Amino acid sequence: MTKIERLLYRSFDAELSSEEQAILDQALTQSAELRVEKERLEKMRSQVQASGEKAFHPFFAEKVMSRLRDSKQSVQEDAFFNALVSLFRPIVIGSAILFLGLISYNIIRSGEISLASAFAEPQVTLEQVIDPALSLKLE
């Protein structure tokens, strides 16, 4: 792009200094080609301006408002769910701590690590299960 061409293009979108404007004016007076280029550019710019589409499909605003209502509703549902979670979280954590405390207490008290002692179930020995006296009595 020549300097004059650059000035010509810039003249449409920015204010040229008086010196630049004088150079461009002089070039336009002298060059028929540059005048044609200027006209072509003006025409193209007006065609681009006219090509703009200024609307979406009908009821665009209603569609936007409906999307907003939907998103508000889902925000409310999320808020309700979050409230439930925050309400039950302390209860769940408290219960878990109590449960672990009880298990620890039972294990410490019984002095042995087993599922039965954790749940404080009485230990039954094999002899107790198969009591010879009891079995004789039954016979």
Add this chain to the structure above:
Amino acid sequence: MTDGELIKAYQAGDENAFRTLVKRYESRVAATVIGMLGKCPEAEDVGQETFIRFHDSINKFRGESTVGTYITRIAINLSLNELKRRKRRRFLFPDETRDGDLGHVIEDSSDRIDQKTIVRQAIQKLPPDFRSVIVLRLIDGYSTNETAEILKLPVGTVLSRLSRAQKKLKKILAPYAGELT
């Protein structure tokens, strides 16, 4: 009612105030988004998303720029994101119809195609950086300074992109000079 008053009314619970804002700026958003993406189903989705994003950030809007400029910035950013998404999709699925490369449409149906369509499709052939300055400056009618503000670019960069974009556009449109009377 001014934009500021409508925003305050909406914040106070008046839903119609936001509807009025949407109606007020629909044409500007449509011009921006359709100019960037072409007339396609995604354009309306991007248009709707523009207003949803504006709604979500309405409490953060401090009025440093006008509502129009603010909404246009959202629209142009979402359009550029959509163009990136298309590019990725085109990379993954090269056999799909290539958006933005509609030269064949112009050539195939050159008998009855209107001037607007030719120009619009020529704009779609510009790279996104050039397209955004053309859309904002020529279609939306923003000043060079406003265009620079929306795109967060120096004015000099906008001017240089405008010159190069017009040069490229002129080249794309050259074969259709007969139809563009």
